Amino acid sequence: MNDRAVSVLENYEIEVLRTWKGRGAMLCESDKGLLILKEYTGPKDKIIFQDALLKSISEQGFPSVESILKTKEGELIVYDQDRTPYILKTYFEGRECNVRDTKECIQAVKTLARLHKASFIDTSGVFPGAGQRPECRIDKEYEKHNRELKKVRKFLKEKSQKTNFEIFLLKHYDYFLDLALQVAEEVGCYLRENGERAKSEEKAGIVCHGDYQYHNILVTKGNAEERDGMAIINFEKCIRDNPVRDLYLFMRKLLEKGNWPIELGNLLLNAYHGEREMSEEDRVQLYYRFRYPEKFWKIVNFYYNSGKAWIPGRNLEKLERLLGQEEQKTGFLENYKSTNGWFSFSAH
Template sequence: MMREFEVERQFGIKIDNIKANKGVYYLKTNKGERCLKKINYGPQKLLFVYGAKEHLIKNGFEDVDRYFLNIDGEPYALVNEDLYTLSEWLDGRECDFHNIEDVKIAAKTLAKLHEASKGYDPPENSKLKTDLGRWPTLMAKRVKSLDKMRDMVRKKNNKSSFDLLYIKSLDFYKKIGKEALRTLEESEYESLCAIAENEKGFCHHDYTYHNIIIGQDNHISVIDFDYCKREVRTFDISNFMTKVLKRCNWNMEFATAIIDSYNEESPLKEEEYKVLFAYLQFPQRYWRLANRYYYNEVNWGQNTFASKLEGIINEQEEYLNFLGQFKDKYNIK
């Protein structure tokens, strides 16, 4: 009860009803429906996220889960040392990544978001989040860590089904990881980072189906900016593409639809395609799953891990075929 009372007091609302919903709380209040969310990072980072959303709204990109301010004008409530944010509850359905029309409007919306993000100066006392210039180092580190994890497996007496699958598939993903790093190093990545730094834009960094809410008349709202940071826009595009394509058997038609729809709003420069290709090439999902498994990052069962890894491995042929088609279509040397 104390927690609810503190939220009510700090945000100046009266809660009639509260229920947990997919990692957040749905609140029915005297001021309408609200979304209450516990934040697992500090106030400085939160101020960066808050400022980013306000910047988008100011630039005409208004359909975001805007934060309500507390009685002291801050975008959070502090309850027992935990931070909570309050935003409007947005009605609608999650974007369907199997539906090419949904995917097209989501791609267009992402382009509008990137355009509106330009010129963002984070608020005072906020912590600037940036990945600009970091990707060659990150990729090299992640390729190396694939070997480290293999060494961990070799030391185990009883190898799990995940371990055996990992050992068997490692060489394929290590090779493709090195190729992606080479692609990135041979691209105009550094100069594109300099342009992005100059433009002061940012990326959403988690642009996926459950953060793209489609309301009436195909009206899109984008939510959950927790991971937003300064970044080259091709990162967001590749991340979004991968999340769509893994659900559609790496169908080139979906990839082309995403790029064409994005380009309608904000055309990609010729040199951006090679950076985009490097991100698509890098075996991020494979590395991430192994990393989660060997460093106990998530609490999934053995079978879940093994079946997820099997799923990724089973896509190898379609994935390579897609990369070849993409390379040809966008003339990547």
């Protein structure tokens, strides 16, 4: 973020009082309140969809979300002299959600549930940008991941000179690949068996935040446990999908840090369910998201796309930690199954 970026603020109907640098962005105190200027890297149709979604969420009774300001010419995206695109959004005074505070995490999950209740869109009508924002399917997502895992495994098998990381990775590769393939098969079976329900929901659905993590959850009041004490920002990764996509991401990060504590998992699930009732499909998809070895896929993906020449030691540490947590994760999943034992987790 440079001085040229500040000049783009002249394109807006605002009086700038002062500016200062934030995390990869520029904060701005103005006569319209606190604002944030950020580079925008997505397609134009996505920002149109995001803008419409944020307005819809606010109209449906969830006011604590950002909004995107339009320029004097009515545009959502503005460019500096180098044609670098920016967007200007409202911002909130507050601090990031404290993931070490269980009560605060419970409130973050409740806030997420209320957000999802306000994120319903009917795409059978005219919703700006919805036609260009297809829904995400968990089975297609995992099929793509598995193709990538197979590709890297083939590469590793054929490589003659292997580093210590590659030797260690290959040693444990088949365990995680087999698990990934099994989960994808079971997810596919479940979705095929529930095809009619899926068809009825094709033209309507909930839009997920897409990146529901602590740094996108701001505590805006002294007491985070207040109903409206949190605000949600950075919807750039919003996507049509089952809402447990967001719940899974937030929970997985917390559970990994604590070695998959069953009690915390149950507290978070009950908190979410208390605000937005989870359907059978929600519970099944959440189970498969927990069970799929996404962390392993992320490690492999980073390795393969980084040039494969040099891998930081912390990636070996991540892999070792992942392996060390498998027993605790299995225990968590077994508890989840017993708690929600009224549906089958087996492929037919």
